[in-house]
Amino acid sequence: MTQGRFVRLAEQDRPSLTLYVDGQPVTAMEGDTLMVAMLAAGRVLRTSEFGDGKRAGFCLMAACQDCWVWTEDGGRLRACSTPASAGLRLSTSQPGASWPTAN
Amino acid sequence: MASPVSVSDVLIIGGGLMGTSAALFLRQRGRSVTLLESDLVGRQASGTNFGNVRRQGRPIHQLPLANRAIAIWRRANELLGADVEYLQSGHIRVCYRERPENIAKMEEYAAEARHVGLDLELLTGNALRARFPFFGPDVLAGSYSALDGHANPRLTAPAFARAAQRAGAQVFENTRIIHAAKQGTDFVVTAEDGRTFRAPVLLITAGAWGNKLSQQFGEPVPLTPRGPNMSVTEPVPYAIAPAVGVMTPVEEETVYFRQVARGNIILGGSTRGPSYPDQYRAYVLPQNTMKQLRQIRRLAPALANLNIIRVWTGIEGYLPDSLPVMGRSATTSGLFYAFGFSGSGFQIGPGVGETMAELIDTGTTPIDLSHYDIARFRRSA
Amino acid sequence: MADRELTPRIVVVGAGPAGVRAAQTLLEAGIRPVVIDEAARAGGQIYRRQPTNFRRSHEALYGTEAARAQAVHDGFDAIAATVDYRPDTLVWNIADGQVWTASERGYATLAYDALILCTGATDRLMPVKGWHYAGAYSLGAAQVALKAQACAIGARVVFMGSGPLLYLVASQYVKAGAKVAAVLDTSPLSNRLRAAVDLIAQPGILADGVALTRALAKAGVPVLTGVTPLEITGNAENGVNGVRVRLANGTERDFAADAVALGYHLRPETQLADLARCDFAFDAKTRQWLPKRDQDGRASVAGVYLAGDGARILGARSAEVSGRLAALAALADLGHKVDPLTLVHLRRQVASYARFARGLATAFPWPHEQAANLPDEAIVCRCEAVTAGDLRRVVNETGAKEANRAKAFSRVGMGRCQGRYCGHAGAEVIAACANIPVEQVGRLRGQAPVKPLPVAIAPEGEE
């Protein structure tokens, strides 16, 4: 499935911006949260650490912490409360390079 | 006086790791045991601690006890019939550049430890960073113990208590002992609600509360309650095998961390906070959490990308020489102590239980307890 | 303004209707409060504002509540420059008379003479098998998506749960042009009749509610009551593809959907009150622990006041009133003269909202009995992926019956949401399994930080 999870219903005449999710360009709009940017174009935000599958956030009000994504340099962002900005490079899994590997 | 609720060979006051493991090992030796706990078993220091199962860094004279404990940790799941998440995944203790003299201390310690069965590998420079790429530039050297590790404190003491119960021990929770005395050949202890318990042998394993009971036998000790700070991050891919700690004389710099197999990283140490044993409460001071994070960033800058999702602390009893009280009473025959583990009782806990059981059962133990004699405080307290 | 007015220092946490009215009341008495809010823009939950470059009108956003929303927004905009307003700032801990804040700038502390907590509410959730799938959202989330971002959470949305918000958000979706597959309410219709005696306390709100149901019916949305949720169907990879419920008549029915909005009314955000060491008491009507407070909002700890939905779920209109009352209580305790008639008037209003809220609790009860019937494989704690079976095993094998004890052994409530979404349900699962009243299970103790805190955080002004 390539179509997005969220459906835009109004406010569609905003200027667009491009950010990158797992290396792929994603077109979003100024004023979008990262979550809306990612889910208007895709289906998921991350994979649960405990083997129960994909997650796409839950509360949208900065309370459940289910929507954390990574920046490519290993930083963490809460997608539902962070505004999207042009050129941002995000990852739906933890970028290996940012993390010490096991010895 | 009402008749006692229980009469047994041994009474144990305090259901932390020390009391619960002693109860199990006494049962294995065929002694009848009653364990009394004012709250729920394993909820105080034993259930809130960092979970380091580390031998290195302990006084050399304590290593035989620590080795005894390691042997139990290795078979803990089988012994207890429960998974206590023990990982023998190594422990590394590092020192900072500004204290190069610590390298010599590490070498000296390693040389002595080797004779007591603890093998340590000293690592510096590229060798250190190649194996442990997460250390910050301030880290100068590390002493690595492959056979140390960590476990889940929330699960351990309760698992010992359940195993002891299955083996026949009586466990009374929500039973706070307010009075203990020897009457004739027996000890009679009285709970807050008036219930009494009787036995010819009494073992006090009451952690930070130990002094309240020992002073009833004329043996006060200068026990100070403190609360070490803990924090935990969100889960991230499992990548850091060993538990990690800093060797330093400065309390604020003494931080440590470990990653659990599920991925969360547990951070501990830096300045300890106050705790209130009478109210059974301890609070994390936010300023201490902030100091801890600063020190953790210095130790392992990569952790700065993570978030802490929860902090906690617990009540631990500290003695001025950082050594516990462990062994016989100096005033009262049949009375034994094991408390005041001064921030480092988790690893040795099962060994303490086994040693106390042995001492009570046979009257002797090969473990050298002379450093822990309660009589050492006779003058100072 | 002169410095004098910064003392005594009163800190208001939250700039929703309660916080805004509290701040206004303090200013009117000549005190300049500090107003701290985690959100970028004032307004709170119900009157949450859209980003500045969005164009929809207040009418489009807030419907029947547009005028109230406008009044709260204008009210705050008028004082924003006068009060010490700190948006985008989280209060993550309270200790020794200080609040600890965190923001992009770092952390800081702020000592207070009085602290007014107006922290609002989040959704109250009862798990259902499959609620961890991508596409299952809280009911509040569905509304936030629409209000703040002009989006629907899916192309075909099922609203499932209970409470007034279920109907409100579903009808907002319909009005905005989204496809609503069904509204599935767990409360039987008969409850609403029994609740009428209390609901009549607020005839206006009641009439609005009735109108919503009519609008949904008119739009052809199936609205079913007395429903038992069985499962959110779908899979771990692609997420939700529908819901399965048992209808009031006993038959099972599937509804296809790519998103579910799930919620059972609201629960107060009480973490800060807990960290401030306020006492809590069990509320039998709603089966939850709430911070104690007197009729004006004084908590059990001197100098701490509670207002709005963060103290009791009484709704937005009541929040405005209780915000004023809490500010007046703080002023009175600091030695200011407070008009007793005003107090009487405001208390009477809150009492009327409280009666209405009681009616809502009767009409749309928390379906605690579902916890007993949750299949073992259903996840209870989404953060840690702990199932009902895991939790029951802990209760049966270790005898853990107290909430924090069961958390220590099972990890339920140990994740990054701090038990917000599993705490109530977890307690019900334990109570049902151990066959004890839920109040005996107790409540999860609050632990700092209130929300995740970056390990990288440094004091404000450093670097």
Ligand SMILES: Cc1cc2nc3c(=O)[nH]c(=O)nc-3n(C[C@H](O)[C@H](O)[C@H](O)COP(=O)(O)OP(=O)(O)OC[C@H]3O[C@@H](n4cnc5c(N)ncnc54)[C@H](O)[C@@H]3O)c2cc1C
């Ligand atoms: C936050 C923290 C971090 C730590 N980190 C580590 C670590 O990483 N590694 C390590 O080795 N050690 C660590 N420690 C220390 C370690 O946890 C303790 O030394 C050890 O758990 C002590 O066990 P205990 O059984 O003596 O005490 P406790 O576990 O405190 O048990 C004593 C019990 O006695 C009960 N009691 C007290 N008075 C009475 C009474 N009158 N009647 C009945 N019952 C009574 C109490 O309720 C309590 O349950 C840490 C401690 C804390 C608090």
Ligand SMILES: Cc1cc2nc3c(=O)[nH]c(=O)nc-3n(C[C@H](O)[C@H](O)[C@H](O)COP(=O)(O)OP(=O)(O)OC[C@H]3O[C@@H](n4cnc5c(N)ncnc54)[C@H](O)[C@@H]3O)c2cc1C
């Ligand atoms: C999604 C949602 C939709 C709702 N819709 C309606 C509705 O349509 N009608 C109705 O009557 N009620 C509704 N409610 C209930 C609503 O919460 C209240 O009626 C009203 O918003 C309560 O006002 P308040 O001031 O108490 O809290 P809120 O309006 O929730 O305001 C609380 C504020 O506190 C801030 N805050 C909380 N914790 C912290 C912290 N630790 N640090 C800093 N800031 C913090 C938040 O950012 C927020 O701005 C809704 C609730 C939710 C969650």
Ligand code: FES
């Ligand atoms: S979706 Fe819950 S915190 Fe973002």
